[in-house]
Each structure stands twice: as C-alpha cells, then as structure tokens.
Amino acid sequence: MGREEKRDLALTLILFAVLMLGVSLAERYLNTYLIRILNTACIYVVAAVAYNLINGITGQFSLGPNGFMAIGGYTVAILMLPLVQKEQVYFLQPLIWPFNSFSFPSHLFLLALFLGGVAAALAALLIGIPTLRLRGDYLAIATFGFGEIINVLANNFIPLTNGALGIKGIPEYTNLWWTVNWAFWSVFMIKGLVNSSFGRALKAIRENEVAAEAMGVNLFRHKLLSFVLSGFFAGVAGGLFVTLISTVSPSLFTFTMTFNLLIIIVLGGLGSITGSVVTAFIFAFLQEILREVEAPITIGAWTFPGIPGMRMVVFSVLLVVMMIFYRRGLFGDKEISWQLIIDRIKGRNESEK
Template sequence: MKERNFRLNLALIVLIALSVWWAKDRLNPYILRVLNTAAIYIVAAVSYNLVNGVTGQFSLGPNAFMALGGFTVALLMLPLPQKEMVYFLQPLIWPFNSFSLPQWLFGLSLILAGLVATAGAFIVGVPCLRLRGDYLAIATFGFGEIVIVLANNAISITNGALGIKGIPEYSTLPWTVGCAVITVLFIRNLVNSSYGRAMKAIREDEVAAEAMGINLFRHKMLAFAVSAFFAGVSGGLLATLITTVSPSLFMFTMTFNLLIIIVLGGLGSITGSTVTAIIFAVLQELLREVEAPRTIGPIHIPGITGMRMIVFSIMLILLMLFYRRGLFGKGEASWDGLFALPGRVREFFERLRRKEVKSWTRTGIESHDQ
C-alpha cells in the first residue's frame, strides 16, 4: 500500500514536470499567467496554513513576509541600468546599486528572499510567540502595516510608493510550479513527522502539549519561520512574474486572499490549500466578468471594481454557515481516499435513493460540532 502510494506520488510529480515542460512554450501568455499565479498562491497558502491550520496560531502576516521576499528579489535581480532609471527620486543605497545577480542565480535570490522573510518572522515571533492567545494576530497585523509603511518611505531602498519596475520576468512555469511542488513536499514531510505532530498537539491543547514535554515557543517559532520562508519565496516569485513590486501589491488584501484560500480548503489540510489555491486563481480570472459593465434590460450597471472580493466574501460566509470544516477539513486527499471515492459516491446515491440522507447541509454542521 505504502509502496503503491509512493509510486503514485512519484508518477504525479513526473506528470506535473512533463506537463510543465510541454506547456511552458505552447500555452498562450494569459493562461500561463493564471497558472503561474495559481502556483504562487500554492506556495503562499500552503506555508500560511502551517501556522494557522496545523499549529493553530492565528497569524495575519503573510503579506509582510511576501513583501520582504518580493523586495529582496527585486533588489537583487533588477539589472543595473534599470536600477539607475527607476531610482530617480533618490539614488539606491549601497550595496544594491553596485551589483545585480545574473539570471542563473535566480534560485539563490529566492532562497535569500526566504531568509530575509524568516528574519522578519523572528523579529515578530520572538516577543509574541511566548505569549498565549491572540497576540500573534494583532502583532503580525501590525508588522504587516509597519512593513508597508517602511516600504512606502524607505525611498532609497524600495523607491517608495512608485515601486520598482522592469524586474526581469524570470518566474516561468518551471520555477513557479517547481517551487510549489517543493513547498508542498517540504511542508507535507514536516507535518507528517514528529515535529508536525507536536505542532498539531499545540493546536489541539497548548496546556496539555506543554505538560507532555513540547516546548511551545520553539515549535510555534519553527512553524512560523518555515512559513515565513516560503512566503518570502512566493513574494519573490510574484515580483518576477508581474515584473513590478510596490508596497500596494503586498497590502493586507493579500493576506485576506490567502485566508480565504486556507479556510475554503480546510484549515490544516495541505491538499485542501493546494486545490483551493488553484480554484481561487482561476476564479479570480473568471469572475472578472462580474466587474464588467453590463446592461440588463433598462438598467445599466457600470463596472464595479472589487466586485470579485464581494463574491469571494459571500462564498466564505456561505461556507462558514454550511460547511465550516472547509473542503477537506483537517484531513488530506489521499490516493486511498481517491480510489475509495467511486464506491463512496455509489453508496451515497444508494442511500439517497433510500431517502436516508436528509440534507447535506445538516451533516456539514453536525460533523463540525462534534
């Protein structure tokens, strides 16, 4: 069984690699853009879920860590002539004005982006994670705001509100999907190990976890730092995908989007976050429709920007009302589950025919409350 699952996982990765290799030059740029965005959302959401879902600590900080990563990559990769052009308000400070990394060091710049974000995580985490309760949410939210304010004002580093333009477009499909796969594997292995078990124990009951010998601070910090690392990487990928970074890109909305993804997918479920990250990226494009101006009979509705967020918010509310566990709950989609699916679907319809299933919404709420 284990052997089979391992082979299937391997096959899946090979399949992803092959389709990426096939798709990267064949699909049109628009589709590629959506796929890249989806992959970046996977990196950000799965790592965010490690803190909020697995360890049960409510962080609101991924936008800050993504910002740190995004600006790091931008500063490292932006070509020198471009740097001179962009920083016309105030010249860029040393050492960033004296070098720019060549393309083959893009991977290194992503790792550095992750490390800078991790450093940020220690700055917030060391004071806050020692405390119990919701301090983390407040502190990380504050940290996010501080990072944005700093980015707006440290003009000789970030170029202020104008942002940095002309970053080379290095985030190709192999990079983004590669990072997504690495993130998922990394976090999956961590969660399934003894360390992950300790994190889940903290989520379930801090007092009991500590009484069983778990060092609360160390394990919360571990989750927080790993999460920040990958958030930083995703920020770097985003910067080199859309070729611009500015403080406004990493506003709190980013965290809000990620929160929607991990809650929809099921807090604590890696596969859940992965699937909903893709759904979210695709829906964001499809729902552009609702923002377009339209005429229904005599009524003319002008285009409303931000309408998409309303749709997402409504989805979130409905989900909270009827299916609070999210798509996957705390569980994971597994091969065993997949193979058992046809049988379960058949069983469901069987029971439906015998009228044993009263209402699906009811079961949703009940399964949460128990």
C-alpha cells in the first residue's frame, strides 16, 4: 500500500468514527421523522451504489433492482418474522416448510440480511448466465421482465409471500446504526472494487467491449461479477427496508423503485459512486419535501385537490432539466476522493495568501 492509499484509508476510518459519533447523537436528539428520512436515504445509498456498479461502471443497462430488493426483502421478512406472527399472518394458506418451523432471533439479523443478499445474488446469477453472454440491450429486457415476474410471484405464491396482503409485523430491527453501517461499508467495498484493477476492467467493458476483450478481459465473467455483486447489495437494501417499515408487500418493490434508483444514479452521474451517495440523500429528502405538492392547495378562494403522484412528475421534470443542462449528471463519472478534497482545501488556502 502506497503512502496515498494509507492516508486515504486513515481518513476513511476517521470519517467512519465521525459518522458513528453522528449516529449516536442523532439517535438521541433527532426526531423520529428525520431519523426515518435518514434511514431511507442510507438504504437508497446501498441500493443506488449497487445499481450504479452494473449500470454506470460496467455500462450494462439493468432494470431489475426492484426484483433483487424484493427477493432480499421477502427473504429477510420470512426469516425474521416471529413464529407467533407467522401463524397470524399466513391465515389464507400456512407458510411452507421449513420456514414455518423456525424464526431467527434478533442477534441473527446480520445473518438474515446476508442471506437476503445471497438469495438476490443467486437470482442475479440465474438471469445473468443466459443474458450477459449476449451483447446489446438484452439485459435491460430480461431484467425488466424479471422484476415483473418477481412481482407476480409475490402476489400469487401465497404459501411463501402471503400474496397481495403481504407480511406485517416484521420486527423493526433497522435503525440508524444498521443503515449507516451498511451504507458506509457498501460504499467502501464497491469503491474499493471500482478503484481496483477489476474496476478498470469493468470500465473498459463500458468504454469498448471489443477492445476490452482484445486486452484479455473475459467479458462474460466480469459482467457477471458486477451483476451478481449488484444483486447482493440490492438484496441487502431490500432486507433493511422491510425491517425499517416492518412490512413487506408486492406493491413495495414495483418498477417505481427501479425508477427512483435510476433517477438517483443518473442525477449523481452514471459511473460516479460518490455521486450516487450524494443524490441518494438529496432524493430521500426531496421526496419528503415534495409531499407538499401532493397535498390539497388553497390559493385564495380556490382549493385544488391533492394529486397523488405529483412528486414523480416533479422528479421527471427535474430529470429532463438535468439532462438538458448537466447531461452527465452532477458528477459525471468522476469520484469525490480524499485527494480532491485535500486539493480543494489547499487550493483555497493558497488563494487566500
């Protein structure tokens, strides 16, 4: 490890310590509403960074993160739901064996999240093997279809998912400690990968497949690696999400979720991991602030009824405006690095002198 890498690692660990301090303060002093938004933002970070790995870094257009999040979400929900609750929830048809015979205690939550990620990663492997061998937009079509299939399964495979009613009463294990840690470590790991030789190979595939292959990069293996890792973290994000809101139903992970994530990664810059982190936070807060536009508005004597879904219209307009003025998103494919921050600070000091 060179001197710069050591410095970066040290700064990253300091950032982690600061974040942990921040979490303990936030848990104590912030109201539940703000904490809820922060939790959502962190979950978006995990999902968006994973999504950017396949879409932005590797340049393979996937439309399936909602499917992977659903798999992770349902896995964690079924594993963590207490046995008593399982009997109550599955009153239409009982839950199938073996899930009706056990339930994870709270200290196995991390394992459940991990298994949720693994389940999603396996699904990614299954779709990836046939589609990633092909060149072109097959992945987009296949993953879009996959998301829909998962949704249909969630609605109709009642002995496992409890159908459209969904699963309620999942213990709310997710708190800021969990979400901030997952957000931090996912970014740490994915950024580590992106900055490595593997990341360069993935970007080379994005830039020019023919040349990448001619330089010895095995296209299929690397696309699959990126896709499966992306699936894993999406699954974890889904698991965190359902244990945050304590319920899961098919309507939670529809294509709207993919669309949200797409907005985040495009606004942040396709190929910029840190850009996705920033826009995930902006998005989570905007989503709350823009609730106003969906509420009934009274101007003088007229009262306009609230229109549900107006928020998405605002986001879509925002996206159009961004595409006109910042076609490559806020950060393009550049990363915010420690080096950049240090240069900025130094630059300012020098200009002040």
